[in-house]
Amino acid sequence: MSGGVRQLIFASAGVLGLQGCSLSYYAQSINGHLDILAASQPIEKLIDRPSSSTELNQNLELARDIRQFAVDRLSLPDNGSYRNYVDTGRDFVTWSVFAAPELAPGVRTWCFPVVGCVPYRGYFSKEAAVRYAQQIREEGFDVHVGGVPAYSTLGLTRDPLLNTMLLYGESYLAGVIFHELSHQLIYVEDDAEFNEAFAVSVEEAGTVEWLKHRGQTTELVRFHATRKRNDDFVRLVAGTQDELTEIYKSDKSDAEKRVAKKAAIERLRTRYRRVRSIKWNGYKGYDGWFDAPINNAKLATIGVYNDLVPAFSRLLEICDGDYQRYYKSVVRIGKLEKADRRRALTQASRCN
Numbered sequence: 001m002s003g004g005v006r007q008l009i010f011a012s013a014g015v016l017g018l019q020g021c022s023l024s025y026y027a028q029s030i031n032g033h034l035d036i037l038a039a040s041q042p043i044e045k046l047i048d049r050p051s052s053s054t055e056l057n058q059n060l061e062l063a064r065d066i067r068q069f070a071v072d073r074l075s076l077p078d079n080g081s082y083r084n085y086v087d088t089g090r091d092f093v094t095w096s097v098f099a100a101p102e103l104a105p106g107v108r109t110w111c112f113p114v115v116g117c118v119p120y121r122g123y124f125s126k127e128a129a130v131r132y133a134q135q136i137r138e139e140g141f142d143v144h145v146g147g148v149p150a151y152s153t154l155g156l157t158r159d160p161l162l163n164t165m166l167l168y169g170e171s172y173l174a175g176v177i178f179h180e181l182s183h184q185l186i187y188v189e190d191d192a193e194f195n196e197a198f199a200v201s202v203e204e205a206g207t208v209e210w211l212k213h214r215g216q217t218t219e220l221v222r223f224h225a226t227r228k229r230n231d232d233f234v235r236l237v238a239g240t241q242d243e244l245t246e247i248y249k250s251d252k253s254d255a256e257k258r259v260a261k262k263a264a265i266e267r268l269r270t271r272y273r274r275v276r277s278i279k280w281n282g283y284k285g286y287d288g289w290f291d292a293p294i295n296n297a298k299l300a301t302i303g304v305y306n307d308l309v310p311a312f313s314r315l316l317e318i319c320d321g322d323y324q325r326y327y328k329s330v331v332r333i334g335k336l337e338k339a340d341r342r343r344a345l346t347q348a349s350r351c352n
Helices: 023-038 043-048 054-072 126-138 170-185 192-214 217-249 254-278 287-291 296-306 309-318 323-334 338-346
Strands: 084-086 094-101 110-112 116-118 121-123 141-148
Touching (some): 043 054, 054 192, 094 126, 094 296, 126 141, 141 296, 170 192, 170 217, 192 217, 192 296, 192 309, 192 323, 217 254, 217 296, 254 287, 309 323, 309 338, 323 338
Antiparallel strands (some): 094 121, 094 141, 110 116
16 A cells, blocks of 8 residues: 555544534434444454454454554553454445645645544545535535545544454554554644644554564565655655645736646656656556546645654654653643644654
8 A cells, every 4th residue: 555545544533523513424423433333343252253264363363462562562542442343344434525725725624523623524435425525626625535444533432443454464554553542642632733743653663663573574674665655755745735835825817826736736746757767666556646636635635644743753762762751742742832832843852
């Protein structure tokens, strides 16, 4: 699974929220999650059941060990999440709708109880997500719909392990469990960039530690290569977003801005093909992302999950990999006002 697509898979923390008086949205969110919970079964019982397939048993045993590692080594919550299993019968559990202005920087947000304002709106039905996306598109927004293999209720319920979390290999499984448990540990209302980047920092560092713990040398090399490609991908997107911001701020007419926007996106594709050929030795894992339509909403999804990751990772290093001290530092910074929070994070020179 490509790193670019990976950035979309954690985008449904707000799926249980109530948007204003949209009772139908509230109903599908609650009912969809309750259906998932009702179908969940204890992992230990499934492992012991003779009818379970060998492959499923191996995956469940792996998930169980990863879950315990999250507690013992990463100091993540020791609760009922990811101790039950559900086969959803599909490749994605939810679908998230992202929207952004057509000719301006920024991303649209939706505000919900508990989670606050987030830059996406989640659905348990792809058809419902597509219908809502069309509604938003008709209002003049750029829109992107992404499938989501995992979501979090921030510890409000015992989130189960899903079959969709088992589709992409050991590194992904470890990363998604660490990521979602991180959200349960620390979550700052109305700051998706802060929350997601923090969770990604734990996800990435934790996955490296897990693979070392398992002696998975080959997989560790592959994981580091994936991270480097993802860093290149993020830089490509960020450069285009900067270019587009200048276009939108210019005195050009809307028609001229649309032409310039299209040209900037084509230059992004050209730069990608050059990186793929020269730096990545022909690696094509991002082809699907670049071959599909690209707009402001799709570009914005990348920044939400990546922009602050280097700052968080540096803070974890300052804390010498001591996760408890790291979490205390993140909590302290998270209590600041948003502008001060960014400054404190990027300029951090001490732990706690």
